[in-house]
Amino acid sequence: MLFRASKETGNMRAVHSSFRSSAFLVAAILLGSMLLQPEADAIPAFARKYGLPCSACHEAWPKLNNFGQTFKDNGYQLGNDRDAPIWQQPTYWPIALRMTPNWHREGADHMAVYDPATDSIINQGITTHGFDLSGMDMLTAGTLAKNISFLLVPSADNEGAFHFESASVRFSNLLKTSWLNAKVGKFELDNMVSEKRIMTLSNNGGLFQLYHFLPAGDYQASGDPNFVGFGLGDNQLGVEVSGHSKNDYTRYSVAVLSSNDGNVNLPTSRGYDTYLTFSQAFNAGSMGLQRVGAYAYVGQAPTIFLTDGVNVIPGAGTGNEKFYRTGFFGMWYLKKLDFTTMFMHGSESAYLYSGTPAGQTLPLGAQAPKWNGGWVETHYTVNPQLIILQRYEVIRMSQQGNSANASNYGDMDSLTFGYRYYPFMTSRAGFAFHNEYSRVRQRGTSPIPGLDLTTSSVFLGFDFIF
């Protein structure tokens, strides 16, 4: 047999039990978010190289300010003829390590728990807490020569399993203009609202839900290794062409990416995705620098997989079906108070949602899911050593992937607030006491059918980087 559908035809997501689909979600939130500790590009190796305090590049690390963003966009160069490694002492090693020992409490209500007394599944809340570790990032970055820079981030989860979060080479100022730069490898999408520099760390709040959102019941979240899914917050493999004005007020980028969601070895697809972004900053006098921008990711993923009769042949997927994410954002400064606003519209093919091979008959009720989402994140930077923050995120389905679902099935609300306190500011190392609370509610996805699933996190950690 040459072709094998990943799932039997007509195996409609709707017939999966709500218990099973919810279990995926719970696993995704509790397990995935534990592994998805952000790779944060706060790099004291740069501070050591240039003698600048963290606060020069970061509003409060890891959040970049415009000076830091310009430095990044210049290929990790300040442009004062001291960028190339030839200017550094031979002992200088461009490496930084980040980790966060912490205590955290995780709670989830409406969980399905076996009760031996009644020999039945009961509805029960679950809470756990204790001391723990985050993952660890090794951030190595800098210049190889004038206008050639690199970023290499071997990253470990909190059990020590390594992977390459980022590995890219960048050629800056091609044709002697800042409007033309090229980057090749695995890298963060050129996103001004970067999840890699997210200010929140807890299991619930340590990621932008919208960047990783797949509709409830989506087959791509089922764990089938042939369906890698997609997350706008995931680093991708490909090539990016970008440019910016000298002061970085105007920025653009265009990227062509392998359709494998950043996974190496071409596990499923041989197609390509496209990501476009543009932003423009405006100087508002004493209020600060305001920025607005737009982005679009248009991708595809296979639904049919060649096999050798038993096993799927990697990278040979066909029957590509489309998905996209598009939206706009704003970064608004009122002196010490700033707001980040984000909007996204997402959609994907009904074939991807239902895991149906392209060209075959869709299960009854299957349709292309569509959703809208956004958030407002507020920061109050008391001074470079103390920042108070909150984020409220909403995701609303505008069209379910299965017409039989309730209209609000999978809708999500997330609230996160906390603060980061940096007891000292040097150009050698960074240290922050981080305290955060986060709560996420998703409609109808509890393991107990018909109930909402609410999870919460309390996080107290010592975030250090050196």
Add this chain to the structure above:
Amino acid sequence: MNTKVPSKWVLWLSALAILALPSAAAAQESHIGKLTGHASSGKELYRRFCIGCHGPRGDGQGENAPYVTPQPRNFVAATFKCRSTVTGTLPTDEDLFNAVTRGFNTTNMPSWEPLTPQQRADLVAYIKTFSERWKNEKPGTPIEVPAETAVTVESINHGKELFQKLECWKCHGPEGRGDGPSASTLTDSNDQPIRPYNFSVGTRFKCGTTNQDLYKIFITGVDGTPMPSFADVIKPNEAWDLVHYLRTLQVTRKGPESEFMKAKGGSTKAADKSGK
């Protein structure tokens, strides 16, 4: 006990306070075009961006100072390299603003252009609070930069003669490579070794990129370094001649002077012949 202050003393004190206000306020503000910078806002920006090198007291003794060459500027001494004012005087607010915006090539001082103009103006206002000089002195009067003369063979040749006559070559070297006989002995006002500018590399000057900037360097000097002011030695036209000649030493730079030289066969000598 009644300790009533005599009313005439109140009047005198009030008058003194009012008289003192403008100078104090001037030291706390900067004025660049339509922008007014405030030291109170600049203080936090300084802490965020500058303190690592220039230090909390602005004396150039930040935590990174031991590792930075040349050493960070000492704002307490208030001696500034890049000015539009005559040597020995304080720079204008705009001079400081331009320096912060431009940064200093081949030093650790980057360009702070990504900061908003208001932020840079606030920083200038705060920098001025470190030295008493800003309270006791006014900035010098900016020099006048006359219109640039034409690039001619005569101008370049005369500039070359001035380069010899004024002994520029002693520091900058006969071909402007920064390798003159005195180069290795030069020190700045902090007794730190300092290298003369190497024209052959073609990087931008510390105090700007244009011919006007180069002109100002001759006339104002670079205070705190061995580069003197030639204001009393050369006339404006001669300064332009020197500018034109020095541009020809920047062999990697494309500009009207190098184009002129190329058209004339690559040297002023050749140009002389072809001109005849």
